[in-house]
Amino acid sequence: MSHDPHAHEIEVPHGSLRDYATGFLLSVVLTAIPFWLVMARPFSDVTTAVTVMAFAAVQMVVHMVYFLHMSPKAEGGWTMTALIFTIIIVAIMLSGSLWVMYHLNTNMMPMPHDPSQLP
Template identity: 30%
Template sequence: MESNHKFHAETGFPWKHVWGLVISLVLTAIAFWLALATNQPPAVVITIIVVLGVGQLVVQLFMFMHFTESDDRAWQVPAILFAIFVAFTVVAGSVWIMAFKSLVA
């Protein structure tokens, strides 16, 4: 059975994935360096690391998860919104539990 789907055909070396890996490593190295080798206030470090994390998210979506390569995007937006909701719930719940724990102790 032959498939005419354009995403099943290999077109050569996966340069998009290589560039995605390089960009991800650079963003991670910047965050690592910022956290360990600078004397910035914690609020500045956290803000920059969050921005770098959003950059990592964008790189992952477009370079590795092939966000723009689907013919049927009807499921992609709800899936991403649900993932954002789950991430926010986990982070907010963790912060809430840690704050509650510090009040009790």
């Protein structure tokens, strides 16, 4: 029973040194800008928080493309399909949770703040 190590060879995408350097530099820039935004406070707190979240989302994409080598061609497109499915499920869960919490908060019967008014 011989085993040929090349019989079931799977095509694994490899990045070049240029790809890794580009990914690293983008990651450093996408980390330094939000750090500066938080330390310098040039905007309001809400604007800063939204901007930092946007930079975090862009940085996740940079990591997936440059370091995890995710592309529509990788593994026959299944990694990208799984990622899109995961994003859709997470978005449904988050938006549904926020919707339920918002409606529970607005539709709950208000309680009196003064304990002497309780029955």
